[in-house]
Amino acid sequence: MDLLHKMERKLGWLAIPNLTIYIITGQVLAYALSNEYWGTPEIRGTMSLIPAKVLQGEFWRLLSFVFIPPLKHPIFMLVGWYVFYFIGSSLEGAWGAFKYTIYLLLSLVIVVVSAFLVGFVFGIQGYPVTNALMGSSIFFAFACLFPDFEMRIYFILPVKVKWMGYFLAGILVLQLFALPLPLKLLTLAGLMNFFLFFGGELKNRIQSGSRQRKRVAEKNKDAETPFHVCAQCGATDLSHPDREFRYRGEEAICSECISENEKSGIPEKE
Numbered sequence: 001m002d003l004l005h006k007m008e009r010k011l012g013w014l015a016i017p018n019l020t021i022y023i024i025t026g027q028v029l030a031y032a033l034s035n036e037y038w039g040t041p042e043i044r045g046t047m048s049l050i051p052a053k054v055l056q057g058e059f060w061r062l063l064s065f066v067f068i069p070p071l072k073h074p075i076f077m078l079v080g081w082y083v084f085y086f087i088g089s090s091l092e093g094a095w096g097a098f099k100y101t102i103y104l105l106l107s108l109v110i111v112v113v114s115a116f117l118v119g120f121v122f123g124i125q126g127y128p129v130t131n132a133l134m135g136s137s138i139f140f141a142f143a144c145l146f147p148d149f150e151m152r153i154y155f156i157l158p159v160k161v162k163w164m165g166y167f168l169a170g171i172l173v174l175q176l177f178a179l180p181l182p183l184k185l186l187t188l189a190g191l192m193n194f195f196l197f198f199g200g201e202l203k204n205r206i207q208s209g210s211r212q213r214k215r216v217a218e219k220n221k222d223a224e225t226p227f228h229v230c231a232q233c234g235a236t237d238l239s240h241p242d243r244e245f246r247y248r249g250e251e252a253i254c255s256e257c258i259s260e261n262e263k264s265g266i267p268e269k270e
């Protein structure tokens with residue numbers, strides 16, 4: 001994206017190297033403080049983005065929802081953090097710190113703005129917004145950049161990331177059909193940064209796939225069209241590949257018909 005290159009020259013100071021580590025560190029601290037065994041579980045409820053609460057003075061919610069731990073079970077959470085670290089570090093390595101930071105910052109801004117807009121328009125300012133869709137947009141970006149990378153589900157079953165991306169996209173599409181309109185809009189807004197970054201590439205892939213399918217269909221059609229057709233019996237080089245064909249003007253005659261004509265004394269046409 002040329003715009004990003006121009007922005008980086010002027011706003012390169014916005015880049016936050018190792019941003020994934022900072023987010024995971026914040027989530028670890030949030031988990032430790034809100035753990036039900038030694039912490040205060042109520043803290044987790046004060047971290048969600050709730051527009052009505054923000055307007056009441058709880059401004060930390062504009063950022064704190066990013067640090068909500070993804071899961072509650074410690075083992076699954078460790079696995080989730082490891083996967084997030086690997087994916088985030090891979091994106092930062094491929095893009096650079098600035099572009100990766102802008103990708104996450106754009107997601108944050110869009111989610112916050114859409115939460116307020118949807119909340120005021122539909123009267124649901126009290127609906128809590130989490131970081132789930134932000135995580136989905138990061139995974140989709142990784143799937144687009146590294147589609148053939150294999151991840152092992154439960155450390156056993158190898159699955160290419162692109163198939164996992166298709167599966168996650170299918171779930172989101174089904175959710176869109178089931179959710180009420182306000183939540184549909186919030187879901188789409190949560191993935192808007194992905195569409196802004198990869199919309200052109202996805203369009204090119206779809207068009208390229210369509211052209212490829214068209215070429216294959218034309219090739220198959222040509223392969224099914226005979227090159228020689230006997231004017232007497234209708235045999236073709238496809239139906240009777242063992243026969244030879246000779247032309248008399250613009251008409252083709254197969255070797256079998258030529259032989260029959262010779263036996264019957266029928267002269268060959270010039």
